[in-house]
Amino acid sequence: MENYQEILESGRLEQYALGELDPAARAEVEAQASRYPEVREELDALLAGLDVYAEAHAITPPAGMRERVLGRVLAEIGTAAPTAPAAAPAPEVPTMRVSASNPHVASPPPAAAPTARRSGWAIAASVALLLSLVGNALLYTNLQQTRSDLAVALSEQTRFASATQVMERRLSSTQEQLHVLRSPDEYKLVALAGTPAHPTARARVLFNKVAHRVYVDVAQLPPLPPGKQYQLWALDQGKPVDAGVLTAATTAGDGLQQMKDIGSAQAFAMTVEPTGGSAGPTLDTMTVIGNI
Amino acid sequence: MSDEPLISIPTAAEAALVRRLRARDETAMTEFYDRYSAALYGVIQRIVKAEDEAEDVLQEALVKIWHAIESYDPSKGRLFTWVVNISRNLAIDKIRSRQHRVSSRTQGLDDSLAAQRQAAPATFRPEHVGLQEITKQLVPEQRQVIDLLYFGGFTQSEAAEELNLPLGTVKTRARTALKVLAKLIR
Incomplete structure (x- = not known):
């Protein structure tokens, strides 16, 4: 625990002497002073030193002040003093009257005191309740x-986590695309050229015959009417096989899109189909076609 | 040290005065005034500066002492310490509320400090204790700190800010000064 040497060196005694401490801290210092004679002695010396300092600055009040101040002080404490005793007997007057007129009803006065005390407790309790x-x-x-701070932090964290997931997905997709593009041995590049109706349309398919993987990469395709999607077909022995529909991003040329796996094909073609794709191609909408 | 007795040192007369005040003897107030008013007025005047305000605070202090004398505990300190602290606190409250009215606290503090520096030599009236002796014992830097803390109503942190000194320096000066003062009556 504490020892008096620490207290002497803490600077608290000086603060006490200078009146800088709040009541709780003052009480603490006083308790320490009563526990340790050394603390008491030091505190007394500090206080006495300041007293000497105060006294050294004594100024005799100007003439006339003695009468004015003493007069007002005595008037104030003099009027205060009689009111206090006067207030006290006042409640006794009715008490005496009651007991005089009806000696049997002697209970109200004793009841009054507990009531007062009870109301005192009630006030104290109310104050305590109010403070609480x-x-x-x-x-x-x-x-x-x-x-709310925590909620904000959590939602930030969630946002950050989902942003990270998005970035990771994009990264892995990019890595995959890069792998496809950098593996000419595995992936056969199939150029799809525009049909006579769409001479500027161009796209290509990357086809892995062994793994049956199909990727599509758009260079340029005509804009689609509303409610339509491009659909890729693999032509195997002249028969069209659904290879899936192109997303809007892929159609716009944003990147590679993996399509449905295709076991075998000799050519690829794209048609315009209702959103979601069709079971068979609408041949008169064929936009691009290319042989492997 | 002066060979006149210090009123801050408790005597049998003081104990008797406390008993009479506790007994609600109003004539004891007159004796109290004659014994302590110069010391209390000196402290109050040094804090509030204005003479009429000092008179008001002295009056408030005497009334408060009269009403609070029951709570004075001799085991916690001397009567002089107690009554000076009451007066000092009332005086500090006064300048604080005045500074509130002016609304610029810093301005008020600067004023009070400047006024104090100028007023200091003029208002010194060494009547009981050799003030010159005190001046000899305390270096000016210590005096300045003690004056701010005791008569300026500054806390040590405020004094550090006012004097533009590290808090540690102010604390050291205050402590050394208090020890010097304490030694004067040991």
Whole structure:
């Protein structure tokens, strides 16, 4: 625990002497002073030193002040003094009257005291309750603040996590595309040229015969009417096989899109189909076609 | 040290005065005034500066002492310490509320400090203790700190800010000064 040497060196005694401490801290210093004679002695010396300092600055008040100040002080304490005793006997007057007129009803006075005491307790309890309510309100406000801070932090974290996931997905997709593009041995490049109706249309398919993988990469395709999608077909022995529909991003040329696996094909073609694709190609909408 | 007795040192007369005040003897107030008013007025005047305000605070202090004498505990300190602290606190409250009215606290503090520096030599009236002796014992830097803390109503942190010194320096000066003062009556 503490020892008096620490207390002497803490600077608290000086603060006490200079009147800088709040009541709780003052009480603490006083308790220490009563526990340790050394602390008591030091504190007394500090206080006495300041007293000497104060006294050294004594100024005899100007003439006339003695009468004015003493007169007002005595008037104030003099009027205060009689009112206090006067107030005290006042309640006794009705008491005496009651007991005089009806000696049997002697219970009200004893009842009054407990009531007063009880109301005293009630006031104290109310004050305590009020303080507690105020304290609770403060704590509650703090708690709410902390909760909302936490909610903000959590949602930030969630946002960050999902952003990270998006980035990871994009990265792996990019790596995959890069792998496809950098593996000419595995992937056969099939150029799809525009049909006479769409001479500027161009796209290509990357086809892995062994793994049956199909990727599509658009260079240029005519804009689609609403409710339509491009659909890729693999032509195997002259028969069209659905290879899936192109997303809007792929159609716009944003990157490679993996299509349905195709076991065997000699050519690829794209037609315009209702959104979601068709079971068979609408041949008169064929936009691009290319042989392997 | 002066060979006149210090009123800050408790005597049998002081104990008797406390008993009479506790007994609600109003004539004891007159004796109290004659014994302590110069010391209390000196402290109050040094804090509030204005003479009429000092008179008001002295009056408030005497009334407060009269009403609070029951709570004075001799085991916690001397009567002089107690009554000076009451007066000092009332005086500090006064300048604080005045500074509130002016609304610029810094301005108020600067004023009070400047006024104090100028007023200091003029208002010194060494009547009981050799003030010159105190001046000899304390170096000017220590005096300045003690004056701010005791008569300026500054806390040590505020004094550090006011004097533009590290808090540690102010604390050291205050402590050394208090020790020097304490030694004067040991």
